[in-house]
Amino acid sequence: MHVVIVGNGIAGVNVAAALRNASPEADVEIFASETHPLYSRVRLPEVISGASAPEAITFYKDEWYEKRGIRVSLGSSVVSVDRAARTVRLADGRTAGYDRLVLATGASSNRPPIPGSDARGVHTLRTLEDALEIRAGVAANPGSASVIGGGLLGLEAARAMKDAGAREVRVFEIFPRLLPRQLDSAGASLLSARFAAMGIEVVCSAETESFIPDSDDPLRAFAIRLKDGRVFPSATTLLSMGVRPNVALAKEAGLEVNRGIVVDEFMRTSDGAIYAVGDCAEFKGIVWGIIPAALEQAPVAARAILASTSLIAPELAVPYAQTVPKTALKVGDVELTSLGKAVLSADEESSGRYEERSRVWEGGRRYEKYVLEKGEGGDASEPVLAGAILYGSKAHQAQAQSLMGKPADAETIASLLAD
DSSP states (O other): OEEEEEOOSHHHHHHHHHHHHHOTTOEEEEEOSSSSOOBOGGGHHHHHHTSSOGGGGBOOOHHHHHHHTOEEETTOOEEEEETTTTEEEETTSOEEEOSEEEEOOOEEEOOOOOTTTTSBTEEOOSSHHHHHHHHHHHHHOTTEEEEEOOSHHHHHHHHHHHHTTOSEEEEEESSSSSSTTTOOHHHHHHHHHHHHHTTEEEEESOOEEEEEEETTEEEEEEEEEETTSOEEEOSEEEEOOOEEEOOHHHHHTTOOBSSSEEEOTTOBOSSTTEEEOGGGEEETTBOOOSHHHHHHHHHHHHHHHHHHTTSSOGGGOOOOOOOOOEEEEEETTEEEEEEESOSOOHHHHHTSOEEEEEEEOGGGSOEEEEEEEOOGGGOTTSOEEEEEEEESOOTTHHHHHHHBTSBOOHHHHHHHHHO
């Protein structure tokens, strides 16, 4: 049974590993468009700062694949899928047959059509080459650097550019606060103050209008103009404005695609011989685009594939359950964990189903909030922990994770906030 995996990222490699671990009879082959072995994308800011060399963030070298009998072809982009013939075609004209196909095509950085965004000096961060280009840009023009987008990657990259030698660093966030999906106003205010102490300015409610070209080099951007008219210097700018799933291959093959490639609870697409996992997969209307989801989906796909070809018993194929989001940020001395429904929507706040309990420790270096969801019929006597924000300390991280979705009485929460 020959399984072809398109993509050598964390999702694709973990499908391959799970296949080999469960069945030595599976013949596994990976095609990857990048020329580098699997590396940690979350550690790309370390390459920007210079804290880690590119080889230091590599997960698996050639020996890992060879030991497991997994064939991998780097720099080999798959450009089309022939579902009837069960073959894939590569950019160099080669074809490869498959019994089962796994699409782990990942996602690409968003690059909105902001005037001047295609100029030199304006970057996205998704690959190792991107990180090296940003580092080189800061080294060549250390006066100013910016990040547009105050999400996790943007904040980590901002600190990395500061550490790389940029004298002025700013983060521009279109929403009124940083990390609007992971932090409430209280937590975001504390985080902004911490970044200011690092020498990184946070500018919220900031919508970029255009990038201003350098008068001496019109093909290079040297400043950012906001829609409110303010202008800020920026010799190196990172667009950290989310990602979009890579679905072109699936769409051209005629698979069902919404925002991502639509899959069932066994990660099967609309073609039973084709599976999708990771940043490109959409389950029940959600494309997670986070590492925990990829790690949970990969073994589900692997077991489903093996069960479908009778290499393992059908009952060993366990369906995927929706991922509980967990966000962790570690920048300098900032510790932040956001779990589950940490930030309520306006409708949720007004529903009467939730109760929030929080505390800011003296000096503002620590903040915790716990979101409790009442039981059926609004029964406040049986609340469960629906979400949590842990800022400034990891002391309660394990306990909060273990309580997620489980009963959490008032005494338990009170004891956490009193610690």
